[in-house]
Amino acid sequence: EVHLVESGGGAVQPGGSLGLSCEASGVTDAKTYLGWVRQAPGKGLEWVSIIYSGGSIYYADSVKHRFVLSRDSSKKTMYLQMDNLRVEDSAVYFCVTVAAASLHFDNWGKGALVTVSS
């Protein structure tokens, strides 16, 4: 069974930085991608970023050039560095796995709250 645990997050002022981590366990398919989806308060889901098993990384336009996604060499921990944060980045950030063959978000973490406010 896949288990995803987010850590980090918290409160920061606009223009500040925060980091999120996601530790993945139980992932048996080497082709599984890891990524982030967020949900702002009272809003819908928004895809944020993804890292393919081969290392390619993609970002939503809304976070491009501000967020950086990376992972450790074991491919079991993923990091999201968020810089120049905006009020509209406030959300619960969910760590997700994506099945490479079916391209859907098949496992979700419980989420980490990021609040950007002055």
Added chain:
Amino acid sequence: QSALTQPPSASGSPGQSVTISCTGTSSDVGGFNFVSWYQKHPGEAPKVVIYEVNKRPSGVSDRFSGSKSGNTASLTVSGLRTEDEGDYFCSSFADPAVWVFGGGTRLTVL
């Protein structure tokens, strides 16, 4: 990266069926058979109920079904139960290597 279009709300009585639509473009829904649907309850993580347009993950009730025609995908929930209440989001893979979500539909079981 425009969001997919879903109705904000849907409702039905217990035992009835309800269908939720999800409209995109030829660059996402219409261009790929990678449409998925997620059920979300307040305070919980989303759960996939349909993937690849019409496939159900193991453990998801067969009361959930999906389809697609052109740029519009649909989720049908049959035999509505009170536990089906919640928010439903569609999602599609899109070129080039991005994912888009719908705005969500709140399903109410009357």
